[in-house]
Amino acid sequence: MPKKTFFRLSEAKRSLIERSAITVINEQGYDSATIKDIVNTAGIPRGSFYQYFNGLSDLFIHLIQIIAKRKFSYMGHLFEQLEKHPFLEMFRELTRAGLMFAKDDKEAYLFGYHLYHSQSEEVLALRARLEDEGIAMMESYLMNDANKDWLKEGTDIRMLAKMLYDFNARDLVYQFYRGDPIELMIKRTDAFINILREGVKKEASNE
Amino acid sequence: MPKKTFFRLSEAKRSLIERSAITVINEQGYDSATIKDIVNTAGIPRGSFYQYFNGLSDLFIHLIQIIAKRKFSYMGHLFEQLEKHPFLEMFRELTRAGLMFAKDDKEAYLFGYHLYHSQSEEVLALRARLEDEGIAMMESYLMNDANKDWLKEGTDIRMLAKMLYDFNARDLVYQFYRGDPIELMIKRTDAFINILREGVKKEASNE
Amino acid sequence: MPKKTFFRLSEAKRSLIERSAITVINEQGYDSATIKDIVNTAGIPRGSFYQYFNGLSDLFIHLIQIIAKRKFSYMGHLFEQLEKHPFLEMFRELTRAGLMFAKDDKEAYLFGYHLYHSQSEEVLALRARLEDEGIAMMESYLMNDANKDWLKEGTDIRMLAKMLYDFNARDLVYQFYRGDPIELMIKRTDAFINILREGVKKEASNE
């Protein structure tokens, strides 16, 4: 957690530092990014960095959290209707909301990529925690589906939740990182959902 | 590519260096592993490293390739029957063969993890190439399924191939990395295949 | 010398700062203690420190002095009888009085340790001054002994005074610093005095 000093800064300065760090880490990757580059980019003195943060991972975790919050805010309006429809349909909407966020703030959306590409203890722990929370949330909605008899019996709900979570938090982010256009990502999402919903096996038909 | 010198070494020494590098990189991650640690672990002089390789990525790519070859050899016997059965069934077998490899050579199997966690240009390129090849191969087998009318019409074959490839090359490796037991991984694989095959949507039943 | 500002503070605040500094310096040693740690421990703002003191040595010297005064107050009652008995006997009492102080205020007693472990100019000067004063005082009492014919002729009084001073101000403090129990320290003091008084050479006996 950043030190108190950081939160006492003006919104402008805080934001400047955050954006600088996001830019630098997006360019070099978390494990290669240096504090030096971040302070240079932000134009603040080296020592100040340590008045604000305990180290790079401190800042990184802070960024992941505020970005998650921001991204989440794009989805807020969907939550009230979430239980009224099969979750796979809502997942499509949630995903699109996420991609709206990507459109509005490319750098921030991209930043999630690094959650999957650091070996640092803290980052791994954070990733695990976020994953657990995200998957648990999805599981609970899928349980709702099951209760409403919208899900095939025998479906491994946890596995399904995991697949959905990963697709959204990892695969899509990676596609964006690679530069795939959002339209293509939307199409792929539909194909993905379709496979999950319908399955791929041709039914023994009675034709 | 390693220099000629490397391939002129005795098999024993070559293997010693390879295994040392695998151990070090597995412990620290590719981006944090240092040449220093590798030569120390192998007990060879620092200068020798540069007589064998052009740098760390050179060695890394070499390792990925020999390991891929080794892993592949566990699956060879399956290829002749591959077109005779629906690919999802064969995928199960391929996966299990891969896990046999994991049992025999944990470190090598684990090593694939790092293919997904480096930001170095060369590694990213290698990863993309391997992915393309792997997915293309799976696609061709899935096309065979389609031709035999084993696949539901409208199935996005490329997406399906991608999902299968990722599950095998990335998700399972990650589970192993986390320390999940192989039995659990096998169960998960079955659940995964089941979802893909059957889908999760409850058919409107005529009860 | 602390600035006037410091002495205008409330007794409570002054004492808080003093105790914090003693704690920090006892833990880290004078040469490694930082102003940062002291203000953090005391919970006062960094800038305030410079309103009270000119630097760390300023505070350190102040602490040595108030502690010396406090320790001295434990011995006051002995001074009136000091000339009535051989000084070595009184030395035993003075030492015990010092150890009572140690019991009552461990941290303060311990603090003297640092007088012997700093290389800073000011501290070395202070140490020399205190030593001169202390030894001179002891010398004067030993002269009294000599006058009363309680001391063997030829005894090097200055050397004796120095030995006594060091034992009390340095050796005992160091033992306490190491964690030796006070009872042991008392026993050692007696052994020390005994050696000084009687000598260690076996008299040519007329057996």
Next chain:
Amino acid sequence: MPKKTFFRLSEAKRSLIERSAITVINEQGYDSATIKDIVNTAGIPRGSFYQYFNGLSDLFIHLIQIIAKRKFSYMGHLFEQLEKHPFLEMFRELTRAGLMFAKDDKEAYLFGYHLYHSQSEEVLALRARLEDEGIAMMESYLMNDANKDWLKEGTDIRMLAKMLYDFNARDLVYQFYRGDPIELMIKRTDAFINILREGVKKEASNE
């Protein structure tokens, strides 16, 4: 312990580094000496230092040890006769031998000073070890005295050994550090020994 690399250097270079470190530490004190100053003084690159040592304390401990050995070599010839005379007499000779060393290599002799003025864990541990060894050695010779009935009954041998050890390893070194002339130190040593031997209490005389 220095790394192997250090011992593979030419005697000249090794000695250059050792003397540079001794000079720097004597000037600034161990806790304030910096590696930067040492490498500058020696004229070697910064990185080399870390090829030779694991850190400053590593070098420091090495220096203490080689100096102790050198100092010891000045006393070697005394050891054969050590048991034939009362130890206090031999102590005078040992001390003088030490002072010969001081004359020949002022910087090295002085260096012992720092053993008593660092708070670093390693140095404290080394100091304790050396002290234990030195005191134990003296104790054994004093036991010899006791067996030969040269020592007054009831003498606390451990305390006496401690006093002798400290006087030689600490007090004399400190006097030298302060710049006292060797002749004065010799006189003081005699006075010190005299007090210990004869005691200071005037015997109840039967005059």
Next chain:
DNA sequence: CATGAATGAGTCTTCATTCAT
């Protein structure tokens, strides 16, 4: 080819001290 010492650029991190409010 083997060896391992030399080199110095590059980072992190800590703090004393100042200064504006």
Next chain:
DNA sequence: AATGAATGAAGACTCATTCAT
């Protein structure tokens, strides 16, 4: 007087890479 942010100098330590033997 109190406060605490700003600043940058300073030092530790790590390593990739080169080079002489």
